[in-house]
Every structure is written in C-alpha cells, then in structure tokens.
Amino acid sequence: MPPSELEQFVVGLGQPRFRAKQVQEWLYRGAPDFSVMKNLPESLRRDLGRAAQTLPCTIEQKLESLDRQTTKFLLRTTDTNQQHDIIETVLMRTSYGNSVCVSSQAGCAMGCKFCASTLLGLKRNLTANEMLAQVLAAQWELRTRLAPHDAHKVRANGDPNNNDVSHIVVMGTGEPLQNTENLRGFLGTANAKLGISWRRMTVSTCGIVPGINELTEWARPVNLAISLHAPNDELRGELMPINKRYPIADVLDAAFAHSERTGRQLMIEYILLDFPTPNRGTGGGNYAPEHAEQLSALLKDKSVMVNLIPWNAVAERGDLSAPSNNAVHRFQDILKENGIHTRIRRERGADIGSACGQLRLNPQPL
Ligand code: SAH
Numbered sequence: 607m608p609p610s611e612l613e614q615f616v617v618g619l620g621q622p623r624f625r626a627k628q629v630q631e632w633l634y635r636g637a638p639d640f641s642v643m644k645n646l647p648e649s650l651r652r653d654l655g656r657a658a659q660t661l662p663c664t665i666e667q668k669l670e671s672l673d674r675q676t677t678k679f680l681l682r683t684t685d686t687n688q689q690h691d692i693i694e695t696v697l698m699r700t701s702y703g704n705s706v707c708v709s710s711q712a713g714c715a716m717g718c719k720f721c722a723s724t725l726l727g728l729k730r731n732l733t734a735n736e737m738l739a740q741v742l743a744a745q746w747e748l749r750t751r752l753a754p755h756d757a758h759k760v761r762a763n764g765d766p767n768n769n770d771v772s773h774i775v776v777m778g779t780g781e782p783l784q785n786t787e788n789l790r791g792f793l794g795t796a797n798a799k800l801g802i803s804w805r806r807m808t809v810s811t812c813g814i815v816p817g818i819n820e821l822t823e824w825a826r827p828v829n830l831a832i833s834l835h836a837p838n839d840e841l842r843g844e845l846m847p848i849n850k851r852y853p854i855a856d857v858l859d860a861a862f863a864h865s866e867r868t869g870r871q872l873m874i875e876y877i878l879l880d881f882p883t884p885n886r887g888t889g890g891g892n893y894a895p896e897h898a899e900q901l902s903a904l905l906k907d908k909s910v911m912v913n914l915i916p917w918n919a920v921a922e923r924g925d926l927s928a929p930s931n932n933a934v935h936r937f938q939d940i941l942k943e944n945g946i947h948t949r950i951r952r953e954r955g956a957d958i959g960s961a962c963g964q965l966r967l968n969p970q971p972l
Pocket of ligand 1: 718720721722776777778779780781782810811812813831832833875877915916917918919920962963964
C-alpha cells in the first residue's frame with residue numbers, strides 16, 4: 607500500500623494517523639507479521655493481523671548452506687487468480703556486504719539449455735512488491751538471525767551496515783528485461799526506501815536489446831550484466847535461443863552504450879561448459895583457446911569485467927558438465943594476456959541448490 611492508502615486503512619481501524627507511519631517503518635524492515643510490531647497497541651496488532659499481511663508472499667522455507675554464508679528462501683506467492691507458486695531468493699553474506707539475488711519472474715521463457723530456471727517455462731511476471739519482498743525477507747533475516755561470529759566477520763571488513771542488505775543482484779529466476787516496468791518500480795523503491803545505492807544494484811540479462819535500451823534511457827547508474835556464454839552467434843544460438851532474435855553484435859552495442867551513458871563498468875557473464883555432441887567446429891565446449899581469443903576481440907578496449915562461471919550442476923541437464931579447474935584457468939589466462947579484466951565467480955550454496963543457474967520455479971521443499 608502506498609503511504610496515503612495505509613494511513614486511510616489505519617484510520618479506518620479507528621487508530622490515529624501516526625500509527626500508519628510506525629507500521630510502514632516495520633514494513634520496510636521486513637517484518638514477517640504484525641506480532642513483532644512492539645510499539646503498536648496489542649489490539650491494533652491483532653486487528654491488522656486479521657485484515658492484512660505484511661508481505662505479498664509468505665516464507666515457506668529457509669535453507670542455510672553448510673558454510674553458513676548463504677541462505678535460500680522459498681517464498682510462496684499468490685497471483686490475481688489465487689494461484690500459488692514458490693519462488694526462490696538467495697541471501698549471500700560476503701566480505702563486501704550482504705547481497706540478495708532476486709527473482710524477477712515466476713519461471714522463465716528464455717529456454718537457455720544450461721539453466722534450471724527455464725525448465726517449467728514462464729508462469730508470470732513478478733510485481734515490484736514481490737521483488738521488494740524478497741529483499742525485505744533477507745533484511746529481516748540479517749537483523750534478527752545473523753549469527754554473532756558472522757556479524758563479526760562482516761564488521762571486520764569495514765562495513766558499518768553489517769545488518770543491512772547492501773547489494774541487489776537481479777540474477778534469480780526470470781528475465782528482468784521482460785519485466786522492465788516492475789523492475790524499475792522495485793529498484794526505485796529499494797533506492798528510496800531502503801537506501802540501497804544504484805551503484806550496488808546489478809541487472810543481468812540474456813540480451814533483450816529493447817530492454818537494455820530502456821535501462822540506458824532510464825539513466826540510473828545501475829550495473830548491467832550480460833549473459834554472453836559464447837563468443838560467436840553459431841555457438842550462442844545453440845545454447846541460448848534468444849540469440850536468434852538478438853545476435854551478439856546488437857546485444858554488445860546496446861550494452862556498451864549503457865556503460866558509456868551511466869559510467870558503469872559492464873559485466874560479461876560467461877559460463878564454462880562441456881556439452882555432449884561435438885558441435886560443428888566447437889569441439890563440445892565453449893572454452894577452447896579460440897573461444898577465449900574471439901571473446902577478447904569482442905571486448906577489446908571496452909570497460910568490461912568478464913565473470914567466468916564454471917557451470918553449476920542442474921539435475922535435468924545430465925548431459926552437460928563443467929570443465930576442469932585447469933581448463934577454467936587456461937581460459938582466464940588468455941583473456942588476461944589480451945588485457946581483459948576477468949574474475950572467476952565463487953559458487954555460493956551449491957549444497958542448497960542456490961548457485962547460479964540452479965534457482966527454479968516450484969522446487970520440491972526439502
Ligand atoms: N535471465 C537473466 C537473469 C539470470 S542471471 C540472465 O540470463 O542474465 C543467472 C546467471 O546464471 C545467468 O548468467 C545465467 O546464464 C547463469 N546460469 C544459468 N544456468 C547456469 C548454470 N547451470 N551454471 C552456472 N551459471 C548458470
């Protein structure tokens with residue numbers, strides 16, 4: 607509810623206006639229900655609990671990784687036809703802050719061959735509030751459940767806001783640039799109400815060119831990440847059907863324009879992956895030395911960072927596999943020799959199915 611509506615609602619329950627403000631403060635802290643709103647009279651908490659809920663979804667399950675740095679939330683959503691779905695969100699406690707990986711759609715229509723998110727197809731777009739709720743669920747978890755030794759670790763790295771979400775990556779299930787209006791609404795609220803800086807937000811896309819252009823025109827200094835995964839159209843077309851609509855040259859042109867307009871460095875995501883049948887001229891993978899050379903040529907002299915992601919296991923994609931560590935480093939070395947800034951992405955929470963490409967619609971609760 608926008609503030610004015612919330613005020614009317616609270617007044618309608620026979621309460622003074624200022625109570626609305628108190629309720630709203632709790633909402634933006636991520637309160638899972640009204641019982642925790644201790645500065646409200648008990649009768650009001652009860653009335654609110656009967657009439658409303660604090661988030662547009664409920665927390666069905668929380669899974670904690672063995673290293674205790676990653677938490678996955680299974681959130682139960684309800685659509686306009688009262689149909690329920692489970693969507694997934696991941697909170698990562700890192701040395702640079704607390705990052706939430708947000709899903710932008712229930713399911714995904716993109717059909718990328720290597721990804722779990724697309725297995726059930728697209729159910730629907732998530733609303734701005736459903737995206738915000740994912741951040742709020744993580745925020746509440748951090749403030750109420752963060753183990754003391756973890757808190758100490760984050761503080762030691764100099765982040766005074768160790769109990770706050772500091773970064774948002776829209777890298778969960780779905781294609782955010784197919785849902786741009788809600789995406790902008792969500793990021794705008796996260797900036798205005800949660801105080802998360804634009805520069806600490808990253809939107810990842812498989813390469814929807816009109817959506818990239820829309821972000822560029824929006825002109826907020828959010829980071830853009832492109833899921834590239836192959837350095838030529840033939841290979842990319844086999845892995846990612848969207849490439850037939852928007853080929854590499856068009857995607858990169860749009861992405862470079864975003865980077866120039868916003869002054870933000872472009873992130874290129876590149877999975878390293880083995881596939882079964884040797885594809886014409888590709889030798890069954892996307893990480894041969896010639897691929898590294900082709901990738902370097904595409905990105906030459908641009909402000910980019912290549913994030914290399916060894917493929918994470920997806921049960922239904924048993925025909926795929928990740929290359930050896932050696933192969934990953936060999937690929938990275940060629941990029942480096944060509945002057946391309948590159949990092950290998952640390953996999954987070956593979957034991958709870960929360961690593962890149964493992965998030966899905968309607969998972970079986972454990
Ligand atoms: N649809 C958007 C947002 C998803 S981001 C996009 O495509 O960018 C999730 C990232 O993880 C993408 O780069 C995606 O290509 C990558 N990914 C998908 N499956 C993966 C897997 N099994 N292992 C590693 N990364 C994967």
